[in-house]
Amino acid sequence: MDDAGPRRRGRRKMQAVTMSEVAAAADVSASTVSLYFRRPKSVSPPARDAIAKAVADLGYVPNLVAGGLAAASSRVVSLIVPSVRNAFFAETVSALEAALAPQGLQVLLGHTEYDLAREEALVRASLAWAPAAIVLTGLEHNPDTRALLKKARVPVVEMWERGAAPVDMGVGFDHGAVGATVARRLVARGRRRLAFCGARMQEDRRAAQRAEGFAAAARAEGVAAAILNHPGPADPQAGALLLDRALREIPDVDGIAASNDLVAMGALFEAQRRALPVPEQLALVGFGDLPFAAACVPPLTTIRPAGDLVGREVARLVLARMRGEPVLERAVDTGFVLVERVSG
Amino acid sequence: MDDAGPRRRGRRKMQAVTMSEVAAAADVSASTVSLYFRRPKSVSPPARDAIAKAVADLGYVPNLVAGGLAAASSRVVSLIVPSVRNAFFAETVSALEAALAPQGLQVLLGHTEYDLAREEALVRASLAWAPAAIVLTGLEHNPDTRALLKKARVPVVEMWERGAAPVDMGVGFDHGAVGATVARRLVARGRRRLAFCGARMQEDRRAAQRAEGFAAAARAEGVAAAILNHPGPADPQAGALLLDRALREIPDVDGIAASNDLVAMGALFEAQRRALPVPEQLALVGFGDLPFAAACVPPLTTIRPAGDLVGREVARLVLARMRGEPVLERAVDTGFVLVERVSG
DNA sequence: TCGCAGCATCGCAGCGCTACGATCGGGGAT
DNA sequence: ATCCCCGATCGTAGCGCTGCGATGCTGCGA
Numbered sequence: 001m002d003d004a005g006p007r008r009r010g011r012r013k014m015q016a017v018t019m020s021e022v023a024a025a026a027d028v029s030a031s032t033v034s035l036y037f038r039r040p041k042s043v044s045p046p047a048r049d050a051i052a053k054a055v056a057d058l059g060y061v062p063n064l065v066a067g068g069l070a071a072a073s074s075r076v077v078s079l080i081v082p083s084v085r086n087a088f089f090a091e092t093v094s095a096l097e098a099a100l101a102p103q104g105l106q107v108l109l110g111h112t113e114y115d116l117a118r119e120e121a122l123v124r125a126s127l128a129w130a131p132a133a134i135v136l137t138g139l140e141h142n143p144d145t146r147a148l149l150k151k152a153r154v155p156v157v158e159m160w161e162r163g164a165a166p167v168d169m170g171v172g173f174d175h176g177a178v179g180a181t182v183a184r185r186l187v188a189r190g191r192r193r194l195a196f197c198g199a200r201m202q203e204d205r206r207a208a209q210r211a212e213g214f215a216a217a218a219r220a221e222g223v224a225a226a227i228l229n230h231p232g233p234a235d236p237q238a239g240a241l242l243l244d245r246a247l248r249e250i251p252d253v254d255g256i257a258a259s260n261d262l263v264a265m266g267a268l269f270e271a272q273r274r275a276l277p278v279p280e281q282l283a284l285v286g287f288g289d290l291p292f293a294a295a296c297v298p299p300l301t302t303i304r305p306a307g308d309l310v311g312r313e314v315a316r317l318v319l320a321r322m323r324g325e326p327v328l329e330r331a332v333d334t335g336f337v338l339v340e341r342v343s344g
Numbered sequence: 345m346d347d348a349g350p351r352r353r354g355r356r357k358m359q360a361v362t363m364s365e366v367a368a369a370a371d372v373s374a375s376t377v378s379l380y381f382r383r384p385k386s387v388s389p390p391a392r393d394a395i396a397k398a399v400a401d402l403g404y405v406p407n408l409v410a411g412g413l414a415a416a417s418s419r420v421v422s423l424i425v426p427s428v429r430n431a432f433f434a435e436t437v438s439a440l441e442a443a444l445a446p447q448g449l450q451v452l453l454g455h456t457e458y459d460l461a462r463e464e465a466l467v468r469a470s471l472a473w474a475p476a477a478i479v480l481t482g483l484e485h486n487p488d489t490r491a492l493l494k495k496a497r498v499p500v501v502e503m504w505e506r507g508a509a510p511v512d513m514g515v516g517f518d519h520g521a522v523g524a525t526v527a528r529r530l531v532a533r534g535r536r537r538l539a540f541c542g543a544r545m546q547e548d549r550r551a552a553q554r555a556e557g558f559a560a561a562a563r564a565e566g567v568a569a570a571i572l573n574h575p576g577p578a579d580p581q582a583g584a585l586l587l588d589r590a591l592r593e594i595p596d597v598d599g600i601a602a603s604n605d606l607v608a609m610g611a612l613f614e615a616q617r618r619a620l621p622v623p624e625q626l627a628l629v630g631f632g633d634l635p636f637a638a639a640c641v642p643p644l645t646t647i648r649p650a651g652d653l654v655g656r657e658v659a660r661l662v663l664a665r666m667r668g669e670p671v672l673e674r675a676v677d678t679g680f681v682l683v684e685r686v687s688g
Numbered sequence: 689t690c691g692c693a694g695c696a697t698c699g700c701a702g703c704g705c706t707a708c709g710a711t712c713g714g715g716g717a718t
Numbered sequence: 719a720t721c722c723c724c725g726a727t728c729g730t731a732g733c734g735c736t737g738c739g740a741t742g743c744t745g746c747g748a
Contacts, residue, residue, distance in 0.1 A: 015416075015474075015733085015734070016495065018734060018735090019734065019735065020734085020735095028697075028698090029697065029698045029699075030698090030699090030734090030735080030736095031697070031698055031699075031700095031736080031737095032696080032697055032698075034735065034736060034737095035696090035697085035736095038736080042695090042696075043696075043697090044695090044696060044697090047696080047697085059492075059495065061468060061471050061472050061492075062472055062734090062735085063413075063472060063474065063733090063734055063735070064472040064473055064735095065409055065412040065413045065418055065472075065473060065474050065733085065734080065735090066413050066703090066733065066734035066735040066736085067734080067735050067736070068409040068703095068735090069407075069409045069410050069413050069703050069704065069705085069733085069734080069735070069736090070702080070703055070734075070735040070736040070737080071703085071735080071736055071737080072359075072703065072736095074409055076452070079453075083438060084428050084434045084437050084438055085431070085434045085435055085438050087429070087431070087434075090428045090429045090431075090434050091429055093428050093453070094427060094428055094429050094455060097453065097454065097455055098455065101454070101466075104469070106452055106453075106454065106469060106470075106473075107452070107453045107454070108420070108450055108451070108452055108453075109423075109437070109441065109450075109451045109452075109453040110441065110445070110450065110451070111438060111441050111442065113442075122445075124405060125448070125450060126450075127405050128405055128406055128407060128408040128409075129408055129409060129450075130359075130407065130409050148403075148405075151360065151403070235635040235636075235639075236635060236636045236638075236639030237635075237638070237639060239639070240639060262635060262636065265636055265639065266636075266639050269639050269640060269641050272641050273641060291579040291580060291581075291606060292579075292580045292606065292609055292610075292636070294580075294581070295579075295580030295581060295583070295584060295609065295610050295613050296613060297613050297616050297617060359703085359704070362704060362705085363704065363705065364704085364705095372727075372728090373727065373728045373729075374704090374705080374706095374728090374729095375706085375707095375727070375728055375729075375730095376726085376727060376728075378705065378706060378707095379706095379726090379727085382706080386725085386726075387726075387727090388725085388726060388727090391726080391727085406704090406705085407703090407704055407705070408705095409703085409704080409705090410703065410704035410705040410706085410733090411704080411705050411706070412705090412733090413703085413704080413705070413706090413733050413734065413735085414704075414705040414706040414707075414732080414733055415705080415706055415707080415733085416706095416707095416733065
């Protein structure tokens with residue numbers, strides 16, 4: 001047998017360098033090293049320097065898993081979005097991560113693909129990490145998801161939507177108002193036969209809200225508006241298909257709102273193919289102000305939803321709550337801007 | 345004072361329901377409950393049912409932080425990309441997350457914004473989570489990053505590039521070959537005055553590789569090729585600017601490769617504005633096959649890099665390594681496809 | 689000279705779970 | 719009948735860190 005150890009039990013693998021080794025090297029206690037990482041200013045300069053040197057010499061990397069267990073909360077923010085392939089959410093994810101990283105917070109990402117059951121599974125999995133906060137998309141969730149969220153003593157932010165009361169905090173804007181703004185814009189430009197071309201609206205509830213807001217505002221202006229839905233993804237192909245349908249189903253259609261700039265672009269290209277002059281015969285308004293909107297021919301009139309602002313505001317609320325500051329605003333309105341260009 | 349407890353020390357907050365409570369409710373030991381979550385098939389059906397019922401009744405959510413500490417490895421995969429706003433990486437992130445989620449693995453996301461120092465900080469922060477694997481973008485890293493990665497006993501996958509030896513495993517394709525393919529395509533279509541229009545190539549090393557491969561292949565075909573770089577982001581505006589520059593700096597330029605479909609689209613719109621017929625007078629090839637490429641007028645010839653395949657292959661390697669299966673392939677070539685459409 | 693506030697530092701007792709080895713029965717082989 | 723093998727279950731000892739309370743120590747006023 002090996003050394004004199006009295007029948008030691010098998011050990012699992014461990015960390016290369018632990019905090020107590022750093023403490024030994026710096027000739028202080030482990031508590032002081034811990035304090036050094038959590039509140040460096042509470043450690044005297046000489047100890048601080050000694051610890052810094054030991055950390056560098058040994059190449060110590062703190063084990064956040066152990067820290068999270070001991071502190072009963074991890075430095076992770078769970079972020080659940082429908083899809084990062086969607087440029088809006090990608091922008092928000094990016095802005096949120098950028099705002100959180102300097103605070104030593106990391107982002108645990110999940111995609112629901114617009115499936116509420118999947119969202120619930122993701123919330124459950126996230127909770128298992130005792131995250132510092134949970135950020136999810138939209139105000140609609142399964143009852144179980146809602147219960148899980150309420151039971152967990154964790155800040156929750158629901159983003160990209162405004163209307164119903166959030167579980168905890170909300171950051172977003174009113175999609176109905178977006179639709180209404182577009183409808184009024186089109187009516188003001190003399191359009192009388194309107195259509196809203198959306199994709200996947202059975203799942204994308206916010207696109208559906210924009211469509212409803214659009215139709216309601218058009219009606220209020222005394223103008224008829226149809227809503228056309230394409231079941232597939234919201235891409236340019238959907239836009240081309242939807243324009244074709246609109247042209248067939250709505251004689252003399254002269255104003256179209258798209259649920260998304262990609263759809264609008266598809267419609268724009270389709271119009272170009274048919275030599276249908278935009279905006280003279282057909283006005284077109286998008287949503288998103290994606291990078292290509294300004295570059296299109298003609299430049300696309302669209303709604304800019306401030307996806308990065310959403311991310312930054314979410315970060316602000318999360319950080320404030322973590323610091324224990326009172327957060328008075330239950331719901332932040334990030335608004336949106338009608339970007340008036342040429343297409344509609 | 346409170347109850348008769350003999351001077352109990354202050355406790356930190358804890359989890360609502362713990363595994364031992366579930367064990368008590370199911371009338372088994374905590375070990376069995378743990379086993380139930382890790383290898384359900386090793387638990388007898390009666391015990392299994394009792395535990396399932398207790399879990400449901402109590403609303404138990406396992407604490408993965410504690411589990412990760414005990415097992416010395418967490419069920420998290422750290423994913424570091426330049427930016428999720430970039431549609432390529434968004435696709436990979438999405439595919440990877442989709443492949444990992446069913447295995448109970450979650451994605452910890454970080455953005456480098458093409459900054460190697462930031463990458464190092466992210467790797468350091470990721471390591472603190474004892475992740476099951478680390479996935480990063482590209483083969484170029486700081487020496488310290490490389491050392492950190494090597495020291496950590498963690499599977500590492502470097503993706504979206506191929507060439508130099510990976511730290512551990514690699515999944516990607518040869519960007520030089522992409523450039524060469526585009527150059528040869530253009531030459532084969534009778535183009536003799538070529539230009540590569542790229543953006544941010546001082547940071548986006550892979551775009552630079554495409555440019556170099558393009559120029560080298562053009563030279564090999566006996567055709568001159570210029571490389572034009574725009575310092576700003578790779579968006580349609582850059583494309584418009586670059587086309588303008590190409591037209592001024594390279595008289596009779598007749599073939600352009602763009603570093604990205606967004607750039608290509610900007611050039612396409614700019615050509616349209618100038619009534620420069622594409623592809624008759626100017627052939628244009630993009631990179632990415634983004635959703636709008638097929639919808640453009642004319643449809644954009646481009647390179648499809650299979651971003652989702654990259655994600656799936658990364659997941660496959662990570663999973664294989666986690667299961668302890670030997671992974672023979674050090675580097676997987678995901679290839680790319682020239683999508684021949686009309687623009688070039 | 690003593691008391692004491694205030695800061696820096698330390699020691700201890702877990703956080704909730706998993707890996708390991710041990711235990712316990714119930715066949716089937718001898 | 720006895721022994722052994724094997725699957726199911728259990729008990730224990732931590733994983734590495736943090737929060738709490740306690741302990742020193744310094745300097746200053748009374």
